[in-house]
Amino acid sequence: MDTNLLDFLEYHKIDKSDIMDAKGLSITEIKNKMKTNNILFAYNTTPCEKSGHTIRDRHSHCIVCNTAHIAFMKRTKATGYVYIAGSIIKNYIKIGMTTEDPIKRIGKLNSRKVGNTNDWIVIKAIKCDHVNMVEIDIQKALQKYKVEGEYYGDESIESVEIFRCKYNKALETVENYFRDKQINKKEEKTYLFNIEKYNNFRNIVNPKYL
Template sequence: MDNFTKQFTSNHQITENILIDAKGKAVNGIKEFMKNNDIYFAYNTTLCKNGHNIRSRSGHCVVCDVARIAFVKRSFKNGCLYLFGSKSKQFLKLGMTTEIIENRLQKLKSRQIGGVQDWKFY
């Protein structure tokens, strides 16, 4: 692994357990291996149009679009649906989170989502 790849993966918390060296491996074979082994990123892939070689399992260059890193990590996490309600404004909020449900509820309250602080779990 070259220095750029080491630095980039470290900065973006792409750990070794979700990263594979794709050098010399066929694209179809590596994608299947990544899927079967919960690996989300590969380096030493074919170069993107800007010359980067770190890609997501779906083939996107994560150097050109770093937002894909968080998207990919979030996509494969277990999560839960929630239904929160506010009696004061008669709002219901249906959502999905990968964090602890109580933490999500506290965020809604502290950020005054919808202009209310009385969110409750239903």
């Protein structure tokens, strides 16, 4: 590693174990090695079109042109909670993640009126490693129930975490994922035991998946 690269890693607090030398490797070889060894970044990659930088993340994004990708990738290794929340007003289920207390996270969601409602209740949360990756995979497993067109309150950012399904459908998906992937549950909390009303929701498939 040259001095400029070392300075970049130090400034952005990137651990050397999270980056690999891609010199001489094909794109497929780079991606396979990064995935197998859970490596987030690679240097000596194909230069980016904008400025010729050669440091990319696992998804081939240039992390020099857009350093926001650094924080996003670091989150994939974070330990936190995957939670299931529900809204009675909207008949929505939400699958999200947080590295803070789930109750505090739900409070913030309600204050921002995520999904155009402020009655979110956290029902269950599971603490695990690589929580961002777990969250994304579970959301993909439920994608046919995904709600489109709901935003983060007044922000022009569409929420990808809201679904039209029963609580039990979400719970079954979460439990199956942890079992099939053999992911260790560091902690498991049930915040709401009276869940009948959340199971009165309908499992509504998004038309694009019909």
